[in-house]
Amino acid sequence: MKMLLKVIPVGPLDVNCSIVADPSTGEAIIVDPGAEGERIIEVAREFRVKAVVNTHGHIDHVGQVRKIKEFFDVPFYLHPGDIPLIRDEIWPGFATYIKAQECPEPDVLLEEGMEIKVGGITLRVLHTPGHTPGLCCLYSEEEKVLIAGDLLFKGSVGRWDLPGGDREKLKKSLERIFSELPDDTIVVCGHYEETTIGHERRFNPYLHGGLL
Numbered sequence: 001m002k003m004l005l006k007v008i009p010v011g012p013l014d015v016n017c018s019i020v021a022d023p024s025t026g027e028a029i030i031v032d033p034g035a036e037g038e039r040i041i042e043v044a045r046e047f048r049v050k051a052v053v054n055t056h057g058h059i060d061h062v063g064q065v066r067k068i069k070e071f072f073d074v075p076f077y078l079h080p081g082d083i084p085l086i087r088d089e090i091w092p093g094f095a096t097y098i099k100a101q102e103c104p105e106p107d108v109l110l111e112e113g114m115e116i117k118v119g120g121i122t123l124r125v126l127h128t129p130g131h132t133p134g135l136c137c138l139y140s141e142e143e144k145v146l147i148a149g150d151l152l153f154k155g156s157v158g159r160w161d162l163p164g165g166d167r168e169k170l171k172k173s174l175e176r177i178f179s180e181l182p183d184d185t186i187v188v189c190g191h192y193e194e195t196t197i198g199h200e201r202r203f204n205p206y207l208h209g210g211l212l
Ligand SMILES: [Zn+2]
Pocket: 056, 058, 061, 131, 150
């Protein structure tokens, strides 16, 4: 594996902020800086950070985008479908609870099939709506890693009842992921533990009657 992947659980909801780096070039991107911006900066500052990329626009995932973008002076990538969500608090008082800053508009719009280069590593954008309209996974076929945001969790799937959620789209997106990706793909979820496509294919109750 030539990718260096550091997953930092941040904030009271343990949002997984990922730092994806190519150690041979020192380049990196930061995915989903939801909270604890100072802590993320401490880990990321050894790299040449090129971008902030968000899987989706829920406030617990974008809460520190402004801080990271300004500190490293880098563009912010988000799918346009989620722009309406970035200032939605979801629940009254939630932004204060997670210490979220006001999220800026994206500089670069993610779209299906786009490739993001981090040194010699290629991350392909998979647009997989359902949890939100613009949720995108970042997939490295070569490294067998999927950064899935809140599409999929170990033993669970993303909620479809939050702002922007759509159950039918979530079903289609999960069907797509499980038909396209090999079992040995490591899945970095939006919160909590990582898993693999194979483990979820066998054991995830939502894929065995719970949703699909
Ligand atoms: Zn979410």
